Amino acid sequence: MSLDLRTTVRPLLAAVRAVLVLTLLTGVAYPLLITGVAQAAFPGHANGSMAEADGREVGSALIGQTWNDADGDPDPHWFQPRPSHGGYDPLATGSSQLGASDPTLLGEVREAREQVAAFNGVSVDEVPRDAVTGSASAIDPHISPAYARLQTDRVAEANGLPREDVARLVEEHTRGRDLGFLGNERVNVLELNLALRELTAR
Amino acid sequence: MNHTLADVLQISALIVALALVHRPLGDYMAAVYSSRTHLRAERWVYRAIGADPDAEMRWPSYLRAVLAFSAVGVLFLYAFQRLQDRLPLSLGFDPIPPDQAFNTAVSFVSNTNWQSYAGESAMGHLVQAGGLAVQNFVSAAVGLAVAIALVRGFARFRTGELGNFWSDLVRGTIRILLPIAALAAVVLVALGAVQSFAGPQEVQTLTGAAQQIPGGPVASQEAIKNLGTNGGGFYNANSAHPFENPGGLSNLLEIFLLLAIPFSMPRTFGRLVGNVKQGYAVVAAMGVIWLAGVIAVTVVERQAPGTASQLAGGSMEGKEQRFGEGASSLFAVSTTMTSTGSVNSFHDSYQGLSGGVLIFGMVLGEVAPGGVGSGLYGMLIMAVIVVFISGLMVGRTPEYLGKKLRPREIKLAACAILITPALVLTGTAVAMALPDGEEAMTNAGPHGFSEVLYAYASAANNNGSAFAGLGADTGFFNTTLGFAMLLGRFLPMVFVLALAGSLAQQQPVPVTAGTLRTHRPLFAGMLVAGTVVVAGLTFFPALSLGPLAEGLAV
Structure with a gap:
């Protein structure tokens, strides 16, 4: 050249x-x-699918958030989301990056199983996998229907609501796979908790 | 519906969709690159560029134009990032540091989109949309142009002329990428993706906590990021972020986008060389390897043999609930085998053997189906090698598509396929020998080694995905991975264009009884075997130290 x-x-x-x-x-x-x-x-979509309550925006239906009490511990009155390595901060998304056999991850899973089991008053073997693993985005807005059902008794008791009413809410907010076969079944935690809030206010 | 059936249906639906667009899209692209007329918008662009779109270029001129355009692209993007604090819509972010700005500029111009930055906390909207997303379009158009130049090399006789780079670049952008991306972007918004120029807005949640909800021109970038097999996410979580990929349907659309052009290019090739059956052999070889990878990763992820996954009851670490194992595995294999590198789940947390399959998919040279354009020229180079080996077996001068494969052609093809393995293995070895490699690992043992191997495999093959536990935003990694991306993209292009020029000059060789039938299933099988054996022999030792050691230990 x-x-x-x-x-x-x-x-x-x-x-x-x-x-x-x-x-x-x-x-x-x-x-x-x-x-x-x-x-x-x-x-609505283009601006972040914002969710409203009491006439003000309380988050995005597509972005998970924490449901903690004043001390920063999980609040038994609310359905709880998946564990997050970023504390549900949308400006710090990303996952743990730990391998499937990593000893640190193994320890975290073990701890999460015990915590979720004790918090909900069930045995560790009933805890579903999404409840003890961090998501990819660290702001996963969804949990599995199994994890939502697992929390039903505890949420009903904490709010003084009949168990059947809360269970019905979970069923109503369970979304199947898109078109029946795409992706995964899920429950949107913010939408479920907003519905729960309406139920308790009544 | 149980998850096995859902997995099968999801993969089948994708294959049906790809099969449906294969012919129309492939034929359309062939028509775009052989059309003699210019659109009015294109004439306006040519006048602004000051280029004559009808001037035929021989391979050195074509290459000079490719390199000049890419070099200017790197400089422009580098300056853009370094000056972002003085530009509008910067969201208050500082300039990107020099080593990271170099890495990112090279990364986007080379169609890699390796990201050592986190979008939501580093890049303003103007740099994203006016800098990074521009390269998402034009780097893909450059890949298409080089592929088309090679195809013209096969299709033309007794000329050294390969077409006009500026015309190929502009047509690829305006007639192929822009319309499809625009349509896909609007559909993504309809499915829930974000599209605005707003900065983060603070909301107070029901529990009284404050949360910053980001905005941005996300859907427009998401569409071209996948369509152009680029992969650079608007946000750090990439297509795992619900604003980029809100559900199961958007997820399938994104996987479709990243596979659509690469799987249709063999049709374009067949059309332009005047025999569509030649294209079927190529697409069959690509499809077999891709499907084998999809099945392997889906099965391993569903079984989840890793110790932490066993205790948790499944492989959901680093995966989103709305996707689950099936839709995540399908995305992971498709993105690593197309040189896209966008992710809807984090590969670092995949099972050991799955990680091995993902790395293997990249070190095949990104040919199954590979990146936009680069997948086709990669696979055609492999076809040249396979025809040559077959010729040696029967003692005939090898020929392909009526062209003799003489020592010059074989040397150029061999050089083209040796570059990326050399970059991957040298880069990994140097990083492991220096303290920089170990310091950057999140995981210990074989998995830590896999993180480093994955990084160089991803960079040199212009994929851009990562075992993201590797803390690669260091001077060492930004620089060495930057050079791996640069050389891994443009050195093969030099040999591909030289090969194209050499082929275009030849006289046609008449087909005889001794000519290898390169449109038959046998040849497609040989192409699969050649691709897998070359990469397997080259990378088996490295894969043994990382993913195989990890996968077999559990």
Whole structure:
């Protein structure tokens, strides 16, 4: 390849202009167009699927949150989410990154099993796997239907509600796989707790 | 529905969707790159660039244009990150430090999208949408262009001309990537993804805690990140973040997006060389390897033999409840075998043997089906090698698609496939020999070694996913992985384009009874075997030290 002026400089000049033009097209026009369409057609989704209670925003239906008491311990009045390595901070997402046979992870799982079992008054063998493992995002908004059912008795008792009413809430908020076979069954913790709050207020 | 049936249905639905778009998308792309007319928008772009889209280029000119465009892209993105505090929409973030800015610039221009930064706490909206996402489009368009140039090398005779890079770049962006990405982005918003230019807004939860809910042009970036097999997430959690990937349906759409172009490119190839059956052999080889990987990882994740997983009752560490093991495994294999590198679950926490399959998928050279463009040219290079080996067995001068594979062609193909193994093994060895490797590991023992091996495999093969426990935001890793990405992307392109130029000059060789039938299932089988054996022989010792040792220990 000869390094004379014509063959090296000309493509570089074209390249600079190409980067600028394509930036205008794909980096300015494209995101603005999509934002315009999204804000017009699906403003709720586009702005974070915010959930409201008492006329104010209390979180996003897609972002998990902690349900702790004033001391920072899990509050028995609420359905509890999965363990999170980021404390459900949406500005610090990511997982534990521990391997499937890692001794530290093994210890954490063992501890979580005992904690969840004691907190809900069940045996460790009844604790489902999502209750003792950290999610990928650390802000997983969902738990398994099994984990929601496991918490029913404890939540009902703490709130002085009939067990059947709380169990019915869980059933109503259990979502199957998308289209019946995509992804996994789940219960949205924030939506379930909002419904629970309405029930206790009545 | 039990989960085995759901897994089978989910994989089947994906295969059906890919099969449905294979012909129309492949034919469309062939038409785009052979069309003689220019759209009005394209003429405007060519005038702005100052390039004549009809001027044919020989391989050195084509290569110079590829390298010039990519070099300017790196400089531009580097400057963008270094100056972000002085730009609007920076969300108050500081400039990215030099080593990380270099790593990130190279990462996005090389279509790798390795991320040593966390999006939500480092990059403002303007850098994300106006810098990083731009490279998501154009780095993919560059990959397509180089693949098309190689295909023209096979399709043309007695000429050294391979087409015009600027025209291929602009057409790939405007006619292929932009329309599909725009449609997909809107669908993603309909399914729940975020799309705004808002900064984090604080809410008070029902328990009185404060929570920052981020915003951003997420769906627009998510669509092209997968479609262009890039992989760089808007947020650190990537496609595991509910704002990027809110449910089971959006998850399948994203997997479809990252596989759609790579699995349709063989059709484009078949069309352009005038025999679609040649494309079927290539897509069959890609599909067999991909499906074998999907089945292997899904089975291992469902069995979850790791000690911590056994106690927990399943392999849900680092996975989202709305996806579960099945949809996570499908995503993981598809993203590692396409050079995408976006993740909906964290591979570091996969079972030992699954991690081995994911690494193996990358060190195959990203050909099953591989990245946008790069998958096809990678697999065609492998086809050249396989035809050559077959020729040696029967003692004939090997020929492929009417082209003689002479010593020059074989040398160029061999150089192209040797680069990434050399980068992966050298990089891993150096990192392990220096204290930098061990200091960065989250996990101990074989799994720690896997983290380092995964990093170099991912960088050199332009994948970009990670065993993210590796604390790779250090001067050492930012620099060495940066060079692995750069050389792993552009050195093979040099040899691919040189090969294309050499092939295009040849006279046609008449088909005889002795010509290897390269459109038959036998050849597809040989292609699978060649791909697996070359990578297997090269990487078996390294894989034994990491994932195999870990997987067999439990």
